Amino acid sequence: MASYVEILKREFPQIDTELFDYITGVLDSGGEDFTDAEEVFEAVGGFLQEVSADVKNEEEIRDLCVQMFNCLKLDNGDGPQQQVLLDAPVQLSQISHATAEIKDVQGIWMIKRPQNTTVNAKKLEKAEAKLKAKHERRNEKDQKPSAPVVLEEASASQSCSKKENRVDQSGKNRSYDIRIDNFDVSFGERVLLQAADLSLSFGRRYGLIGRNGLGKTTLLKMLSSRSLRVPPHISILHVEQEVEGDHTRALDSVLQSDTARENLLQEEKELNRRINSGTADGTESVRLSEVYAKLEEIEADKAPARASVILAGLGFSPKMQQQTTKEFSGGWRMRLALARALFARPDLLLLDEPTNMLDVRAILWLEDYLQTWVSTILVVSHDRNFLNAVVTDIIHLHTQRLDSYRGDYENFVKTKEDRLKNQQREYEAQLQYRQHIQVFIDRFRYNANRAAQVQSKLKLLEKLPELKPLEKEIEVLLRFPDHFEKLSPPILQLDEVEFYYNKDQRLFTGLSLCADLDSRICMVGENGAGKTTVLKLLMGELTPVGGVRQVHRNLKIGYFSQHHVDQLDLNVCSVELLANKFPGRPEEEYRHQLGRYGITGELATRPVASLSGGQKSRVAFAQMTMPCPNFYILDEPTNHLDMETIEALAKALNVFKGGVVLVSHDERLIRLVCRELWLCERGHVTRVDGGFDQYKHLLHEAFRREGVL
Template sequence: MVDSSYADERNQLDAIMAGIDKTVASYISGYIVDFLQSESEVDELSEVMDEVLKPMLQGSGSSGTDMDSILSRIENLTIQRLKENEALNKNSSALHKLDAPIDLRSEQERTSLTARMIQSGVRTDLSHSKGKVVTSKVDTKKLRKAEAKIAAKMEKRELKANYEASKLIEEDTLEDEFLMKVNPILDYTETKGKIKDIALENFDITFGGKKILTNAELKLVFGRRYGLIGKNGVGKSTLLRNISVRDLPIPTYISILHVEQEMAGDDTSAINSVLKADFFREILLKEESQIMASLKELGEGVSEDKDVESSKNQMGDRLNEIHKKLQEIESDKAESKAGEILSGLGFSSNDFSRPTRSFSGGWRMRLSLARALFCKPDLLLLDEPTNMLDIPAVVWLERYLQGWPNTLLVVSHDREFLDYVATDIIHQHSERLDQYKGNFSQFWATADDRKKNQRKEYEAQQKLRQHLQDYIDRWRYNAKRAPQAQSKLKVLEKLPVLELPEVEKTVTFSFPECESLPAPLLYMDEVGFGYSKEKKILSGVNINMEMKSRVAIVGPNGAGKTTMLKLLIGALTPTSGLVHRHGRLRIAYFSQHHVDQLDLSLTAVGHMAKNYPGKNEEEYRKHLGSFGISGMTALQKIQTLSGGQKSRVAFACLAVQKPHFIILDEPTNHLDMESIDALTLACKSFNGGVVLVSHDERFIDAVCTELWVCSDGKLAQFKGNGIKAYKDMVCPPVII
């Protein structure tokens, strides 16, 4: 920028516009001077003349003046000064020899001193190269105020990211408000003709200062079912929360429901809580009831009062509209649909009338899922929906979701579930999302081929880049070959940026070998248990286990599977019968609620040192590292770890006990697929006994050789051919 006051130009402009209104002339003169001071180019002048100056001059109302001549003179004057500016800038930017060396140390000290003075609130004189002194106009108080506003905004954004989008709130008014957030357009019968595909491009997501996604793309086609997979801690649940609270630009007419936590309990019956979840239906029924009551008050028959008759007609028309909309959403079938969903998720007919507060957390989670399935939102988000379900409920959900008419995005590590449900797979990794057609088996079968092709493509491009760069470096300064070198440079710049496929760390679990013990090791003889005489949970249980036993216990929730495990380890005492355990038998137990067994205020190393003393920190860290808790993760407080990482700490605690028997209650709930594979191999190679309760079909099939069914207070060995046969037996096909 040329340092000048432009007084001469302002005087010349005033002379050119002598016959123009003074206010307009003064404005145009100031506008031209500002245009010159902004270092604008000649090419920009024509646009300014046509769009700004010409309309102002023509609208000034001056008579007897030649506007075209004035515009031409202004344009010539401006072009002349712009060219002078360009020449001056060119000369000032030319290289010149310094008269004396510059003392860089003194310059650095002066800059540091200036920065300290600004931070302390002192108004500072900034010295420029031309010697002109400019006083800093930075108001430090306003600066601090602006920084505080930004900090408050970031804090608010972080709180919003933690918003519990799936929690069904206890009070009716708040519950309605929640559902309106999920489905902002109440009359969803009017959205039928609208396009409900979702296309999100170039979006970023951060959480707690950590980058989750960078320049990511996500495309969800209406009616497709997407399985979202990725390692523990990669940010899958965070992505679902950002979608559910509409932090991402999703059309407002698309209804979204995120099932993440169990609903709060109250006195509402289970089936009514499901029916009330359809907020639009509830509004229509309420309005219908109000209109019917109003019509009853006005009386039947024809009235002589025209206003009364007009009101009756209006209410009748509105009643017809309501009935039409209720018919469209099949309101008359709502109760049977709600009952079907509840039955499929394991609720008995007696449970339908029970108040929601009487159910445990796991069953309230099922109620939340039932409400979501009943609502049928345009986009349903499910986060590990099978964690709290037994095998019959998982199978029913698989078959029900196969007929899901809208868009589904589900996070799951259950491969069999994804094979049944997903039509597409979204792989979240390396701050990006990759989408693939087909279910999980199809994705997994081609994963190695994709990585090989990506590596070949990357290596081929690197060779091409090197070849082009060598040509450019060799000939860019040769007069004859310079055009070709320039052409090669353009090709090089247009090449897409490819990344080498990431090398994934292999996860390995291992349980130490144990010494052999003579039989009998562990058995039950006519064991029964009940918290009271009236409430018996198990009776007549007989089972014998050896060092090589691989036993899976399956059955519906509430049948007594966990009670059976607690009887085995001695946490419960049987009310009848005998549980025999070898005197030297060591049993390691992984609870379904294993987090309760961990001291969340300690680090993983600290927890192990407290509960299993006798080793130094390096030995504990090495042991934790063998279960994927390595580096700084081992020194973080356990409460800051993800669900899968907490599970790995619990498995490390099992291994350090050097058990003869490992008893696992739903061990795969929070593990990613790589960790499930590692646990599978560890259980298969362990030379002791394994007893487990799980709904993961693949895990059971890979580890166990015996299947025992716990149902109706009994425990009996299943005679069929594995877990698939059991699933087919307990779950007939579902008709949607």
């Protein structure tokens, strides 16, 4: 088997020498500590993916990590053992008489030829001790297996009349409106919706909003799986999972999502084959004319151009559109899934946080594209500006029910405030009326002359509906600890930095960036432009090829990765997670830290795997801020957060006394927090003096030039 050094040289012939030395150094020093191939991938997989420059996808990189892990196991003595030559052939017949004197019969096979060895005895003893310790750790792990968390499943139920069922079964219902009355949705023993009503009118675009963990994603899944009654003639598409990678070109993958067109083209091909082969019975020509008419009706000839425009709008270059789906990373495959859904044009399109996978450019294009959508959309989104640009209605999920509002998100906020004020006035008026009646009852309870009136008032009081105070949503509060001394500039600086993973593909030249404890810098740019690489250069995780990184000796950086949530230990609760990461502190301190980010009470003791995406993000924030950094570098922190938490995050960053460098696609957060906007593109990072409005203007001009609108 080839060594991992040979594998690296063979698979990455253009790899930079310094990066090659770094990777081999990691594998050399940590070879004995890697327990599986996944740990090898976590250690060096990210570097290999960036070196491959989209030539290899994540699955191929993982396969290489498996090969290198196997090499490490052979080198460390866990593989097949080398055979040792005996001094001479063993003649059993000649030594049979001596077996009685041999206490250990197996010892006859260990008579070895004397060998001259150059092995350092002390090093050998040390290596054997390490090997023994490793086996002991492995045995302990085997004795205490961590059982995977078994998640509860969601379920839905609703009351349907026999008339509705008969209409659905008869096929006479041709309406594309959806109305689901009196339904419940549960997740295990937890009730998410109770006696709720949902009404979706065809052609309208609905935004589903609500706090994290209340069941928005679960409701979409119940609709897409038809666990809730949706008329069978209504087609549904839920953009939930990434496209499976295979040898299909990206453009073809999108075209294939229109099954009606694909079936017609296949039928056309088969009919022409029969006619040309002479096996036709005469009906083929008539049917072929019908097929041509249907293809013309759906404008099948324009389909490739339409698919190409959708892909271009979502960031796929002409070259990328011709690449096979297996060549793309998970994020790009999710974009491909979105492109397929937009091209297929279902009657009901379900989108769950579509902006999470997109950069600002693609979000602006999607906003413009969905404004002309002709069927029904139900979208879960935390992006306030996206909702204002796209939706015609808001559905608010709270207290196990759904409330509908006409208009965009800003109109929802205003209408909701007015509605709450009216409900509060009504509550106060009812309370005052009850108190007035009660005063009369208390005053004349023991007056015989007023007994009839008192009884009448008591009956009136009993008939009044139950008075419930308004349930106000708890305000989300986030706070970043800032108990540290003021540092004098320069705090963090890149001067004329040059960086590349491959000499033939230079990522950055002349990169200069300066930040201090007052900085609120936001970096924008298309996916793949190198924003995350810039962040790693700032943190010192990557070493510049040229130029200088200057950092204050007391700078303490807190980093939130866009994949931070995926790297949490899902098999433990949030309290255990912090205890494992920062051992030796009282449980009250861990709970207090989690409470700063809304993970309180029972939530803190539930397995992390059972938390919603937004709740996991809050746990990640709690973990990041535990050491009290004085500078934060945040890479897409708003993914999975609800709008209330994003507002709270903006407030927390504004009052924080340290520095902030932020990569985000959320326009609301950018406008609330950032004082400087930096654009990362074509190997440079430049300041946009006009701020976010100027950046949007540049993007719209690019759309017009490219013809994707």
